[in-house]
Amino acid sequence: MSGEKERRAPDDMRTSDLYPDAAVLVEDLTLVIGDTPIFERVSFVVNRGETAMIIGPNGAGKTMLVRTMLDLLPPQTGTVTLLGKDSRCLGSTRDRIGYMPQRLDFDRTFPITVFEIMLLRLRKSGFWLNRKAKRKTVLDALTRVHAERLVDRRIGRLSGGELQRVLLAYALLLDPDLLILDEPAAGVDVAGEDTFYELIHHIRTERHLTVVMVSHDLEVVFKYADQVLCLNRELLCQGVPGAVLRPEILEKTYGSLAASYRHHHEHPDEHDLEHDREHDREHDPGAGGTERR
Amino acid sequence: MTDLLSFLQYPFMQRALLAVVTVGFLCAVVGVYVTLRSMSFFSDAISHSALAGIALGVLLGIDPVVAAVVFCVVVAAGITFLTVRTDLTSDTVIGVFFSGSMAVGVLLIGLQKGYQTDLLSYLFGDVLAVNNLDVALSLGLAAAVVASLFRRSTLLIKIAFNRDLAAVEGANVVAWDYAFMMLLALTVAVSVKIVGIVLVSALIIVPAAAARNIASDFRRLMGIAIVIGLTGATVGLVASYYLDTASGPTMVMVVILIFIVTLVAGRRR
Numbered sequence: 001m002s003g004e005k006e007r008r009a010p011d012d013m014r015t016s017d018l019y020p021d022a023a024v025l026v027e028d029l030t031l032v033i034g035d036t037p038i039f040e041r042v043s044f045v046v047n048r049g050e051t052a053m054i055i056g057p058n059g060a061g062k063t064m065l066v067r068t069m070l071d072l073l074p075p076q077t078g079t080v081t082l083l084g085k086d087s088r089c090l091g092s093t094r095d096r097i098g099y100m101p102q103r104l105d106f107d108r109t110f111p112i113t114v115f116e117i118m119l120l121r122l123r124k125s126g127f128w129l130n131r132k133a134k135r136k137t138v139l140d141a142l143t144r145v146h147a148e149r150l151v152d153r154r155i156g157r158l159s160g161g162e163l164q165r166v167l168l169a170y171a172l173l174l175d176p177d178l179l180i181l182d183e184p185a186a187g188v189d190v191a192g193e194d195t196f197y198e199l200i201h202h203i204r205t206e207r208h209l210t211v212v213m214v215s216h217d218l219e220v221v222f223k224y225a226d227q228v229l230c231l232n233r234e235l236l237c238q239g240v241p242g243a244v245l246r247p248e249i250l251e252k253t254y255g256s257l258a259a260s261y262r263h264h265h266e267h268p269d270e271h272d273l274e275h276d277r278e279h280d281r282e283h284d285p286g287a288g289g290t291e292r293r
Numbered sequence: 294m295t296d297l298l299s300f301l302q303y304p305f306m307q308r309a310l311l312a313v314v315t316v317g318f319l320c321a322v323v324g325v326y327v328t329l330r331s332m333s334f335f336s337d338a339i340s341h342s343a344l345a346g347i348a349l350g351v352l353l354g355i356d357p358v359v360a361a362v363v364f365c366v367v368v369a370a371g372i373t374f375l376t377v378r379t380d381l382t383s384d385t386v387i388g389v390f391f392s393g394s395m396a397v398g399v400l401l402i403g404l405q406k407g408y409q410t411d412l413l414s415y416l417f418g419d420v421l422a423v424n425n426l427d428v429a430l431s432l433g434l435a436a437a438v439v440a441s442l443f444r445r446s447t448l449l450i451k452i453a454f455n456r457d458l459a460a461v462e463g464a465n466v467v468a469w470d471y472a473f474m475m476l477l478a479l480t481v482a483v484s485v486k487i488v489g490i491v492l493v494s495a496l497i498i499v500p501a502a503a504a505r506n507i508a509s510d511f512r513r514l515m516g517i518a519i520v521i522g523l524t525g526a527t528v529g530l531v532a533s534y535y536l537d538t539a540s541g542p543t544m545v546m547v548v549i550l551i552f553i554v555t556l557v558a559g560r561r562r
């Protein structure tokens with residue numbers, strides 16, 4: 001990738017041409033809401049098949065960054081290219097992008113079943129008729145996330161974990177190439193979180209998906225991310241977690257909170273011992289730059 | 294049975310039946326989306342703004358229903374515009390337009406000479422005064438509104454469910470806000486002559502609300518709301534004929550009774 005950067009581009013060449021493998025290309029992105037700068041001059045590349053995780057403290061602008069990438073918020077400067085298309089005019093490329101918002105905000109009394117929610121994503125086929133024909137497609141998608149038994153349940157009556165599974169199935173329904181997930185395990189109980197991340201990891205490996213994920217959990221980052229992006233109003237680091245997540249970077253990212261994160265990693269609680277040993281093996285400094293698995 | 298249907302020998306009752314069936318169906322379909330989007334207050338405001346439109350129509354000598362359609366659409370656009378473009382909550386904006394358009398309506402009525410029986414019939418509806426043009430207008434508009442709602446139902450349901458998901462999938466959410474409010478304004482305008490300004494929003498809200506008490510999925514919600522709307526309209530009309538009561542309030546009372554039944558039935562499940 002760094003070799004690509006040095007190649008000289010003719011003037012009429014777009015930056016995206018320089019990164020033929022990029023699934024996500026964010027260039028010089030700045031978001032200001034009212035008079036408040038949310039984040040400034042953020043640039044990064046996520047190559048096809050990679051998992052990139054965005055970390056940072058509360059209020060660092062992680063969700064806003066994801067929302068800007070998806071053209072839900074208009075940036076002051078900069079551009080976002082998703083799967084080779086400018087995010088402001090994605091057209092049919094939208095079907096190749098799966099999105100899972102953080103804690104989906106909806107009316108819990110909305111009388112709609114999981115099956116019907118999934119039908120909303122299969123937009124060309126209509127909502128009212130020929131439901132039997134679409135049931136198999138929907139059941140297949142739900143089976144992938146082990147949620148097939150929820151198909152006829154009312155969406156408002158699902159537990160936090162069940163809802164996240166359904167939303168993941170929804171995001172995966174059209175067989176996307178790119179998955180953008182904002183804290184996908186929010187609302188999942190602690191015991192279920194690990195399984196949920198494993199599930200995402202399994203699906204992305206199986207389908208060669210590119211994943212961009214906001215996460216608050218450094219363990220998850222060490223375990224699954226090919227690339228980590230530390231955000232706190234600006235991009236403070238990017239690279240392989242084992243190589244870039246140094247104490248001074250964490251301190252810069254999280255400010256005073258860093259101490260507690262470091263503490264967590266250097267003196268793991270009993271139930272985390274297992275995971276942390278794995279990390280120690282995994283982010284052996286020699287592994288920087290290549291894919292860890 | 295033939296006795297019960299004897300009222301159908303009168304042409305004005307045939308027109309009335311056709312009009313209430315159209316309006317009952319239309320209001321029920323629109324009402325499902327209105328309740329999902331929590332826009333009951335908005336539909337109330339639009340229906341009350343029809344008063345000013347009708348008064349303006351009478352004053353200028355144009356068809357009051359046509360004037361009401363135009364005025365309702367303008368008010369709906371105004372509310373949507375201010376809600377999108379200012380920091381005011383939609384609740385506040387609707388409140389301003391609600392009282393403002395009522396005041397304009399009452400002032401315009403004051404400009405008329407003499408006592409306005411015709412205007413008063415618009416307040417509570419007069420289905421027996423419905424003429425052929427009214428029936429044709431409501432049938433045409435109802436067909437257009439229902440067709441657009443069903444054609445784009447996937448999108449409209451998605452927007453009502455979660456705006457971000459809809460936007461990420463390419464929906465122009467704000468444009469659809471305007472479009473939906475226009476459809477609602479049209480629905481109100483074609484319904485006011487039949488059920489009246491004061492009661493039209495009941496015919497929109499109550500069937501959907503009653504259906505929501507017992508429906509387990511969205512398709513049933515829509516189906517049940519339509520059945521309740523049609524039942525309320527026809528039973529209400531027939532009852533008002535035999536009981537010699539005002540048709541608009543009778544129709545509303547029928548759907549309210551159904552609402553109470555579904556509320557109890559839904560609780561018991």
